[in-house]
Amino acid sequence: MSHIICQRILLKLSGEALMSEKGSIDPDIVQRLAHEVKDLCDAGIQVGLVIGGGNILRGGEKASEGLNRVTGDQMGMLATVINALAMQDALEYLGQPVRVMTALKINQVCEDYIRRRAVRHLEKGRVAIFAAGTGNPFFTTDTAASLRAIEIDAQLMIKATKVKGVYSADPNKDPNAVFYPHLTYDEAIDQRLNVMDTTALVLCRDNNLPMRVMNIFEPGAVMRLMRGEDIGSLIERK
Numbered sequence: 001m002s003h004i005i006c007q008r009i010l011l012k013l014s015g016e017a018l019m020s021e022k023g024s025i026d027p028d029i030v031q032r033l034a035h036e037v038k039d040l041c042d043a044g045i046q047v048g049l050v051i052g053g054g055n056i057l058r059g060g061e062k063a064s065e066g067l068n069r070v071t072g073d074q075m076g077m078l079a080t081v082i083n084a085l086a087m088q089d090a091l092e093y094l095g096q097p098v099r100v101m102t103a104l105k106i107n108q109v110c111e112d113y114i115r116r117r118a119v120r121h122l123e124k125g126r127v128a129i130f131a132a133g134t135g136n137p138f139f140t141t142d143t144a145a146s147l148r149a150i151e152i153d154a155q156l157m158i159k160a161t162k163v164k165g166v167y168s169a170d171p172n173k174d175p176n177a178v179f180y181p182h183l184t185y186d187e188a189i190d191q192r193l194n195v196m197d198t199t200a201l202v203l204c205r206d207n208n209l210p211m212r213v214m215n216i217f218e219p220g221a222v223m224r225l226m227r228g229e230d231i232g233s234l235i236e237r238k
Contacts, residue, residue, distance in 0.1 A: 003228070005156075005226055005227070006154075007045065007046060007155065008122060008153065008155055009154055009158060010049070010148060010149035010154040010156075011049050011050070011157075011160060012141070012142065012145035013033065014051075014054060014160070015052035015053045015054035015079065016052070016055050016162075017051075017160060017217075019055035024055045025055065025056075030090045031090050033216070034087060034096075036220075039220075040223060040226065043226065046123070047128075048122065048127075049127060049129045049130065050080075050129075050144055050148060051083040052080060052083070052141040052142075053079025053083060055079075056079035057072075059072035060073075069137060070137040073139075074137065078132070080132055080133060081109065081110065084129045096127060097124070098127040098129060099129070101118055101121075102131040102132040102135075103131070103133060103136075103144070113132075113135075115152070118151075122152060139199070140197050140199075142200040143199045143203065146199075146200040150207045150209055156211070158213075159212070160214065160216030161213060161214065162215060164179060165213045165214055165233030166195055167180065180233050181233055182234045184235070184237065184238055185202070185237060189201050189202070195213055195235065205237055208237050211236070212231070212232050212233065212234055214231050214232025
């Protein structure tokens with residue numbers, strides 16, 4: 001472990017990261033991401049994982065279409081469980097022990113989230129996938145990822161995206177967007193850079209949890225980051 005910079009991390013994937021033209025869950029993408037996670041575990045890194053549900057359903061969008069917001073968010077929580085189960089299956093196929101833990105009670109499908117049990121799973125080399133957000137409406141999976149990272153004493157949270165890191169604007173739409181290799185949480189909040197929602201950023205800032213924003217679709221990038229390479233954007237308290 002002497003060459004690994006973090007022993008325990010929380011990796012946050014968006015639901016859209018699992019999606020392609022093939023459908024809401026692309027098995028090829030899930031398998032590739034599972035290989036990335038397996039490589040981290042093989043290197044001795046303890047991995048917690050949070051996956052959004054936007055590839056299946058977004059509660060906020062459904063609420064704007066007339067659905068009750070609480071109901072919409074609950075449906076979104078269930079979507080994250082579906083993604084978590086898909087990732088669990090892909091990891092188990094590779095021989096990686098994994099547990100899905102949910103903030104909602106679905107005992108026939110996965111475990112209830114209990115902090116001490118989650119930490120024990122990590123210590124035993126199992127990937128812990130945290131599903132169903134915080135279990136409460138009006139909170140995003142970004143906030144859930146920040147909360148779980150803090151609860152399990154992760155040394156770093158990694159926000160996986162489809163771009164290099166944090167920019168002043170969407171680089172896919174604005175060719176003049178400026179890349180930020182390093183910034184503080186206060187700067188990210190004040191400049192409204194849309195890294196994560198404000199609640200998630202404040203949680204990380206107040207608990208002094210550093211975050212890396214990086215392109216998850218660059219093969220091997222997370223492992224190179226764990227070996228000390230400066231990849232993506234680093235956000236920290238100061």
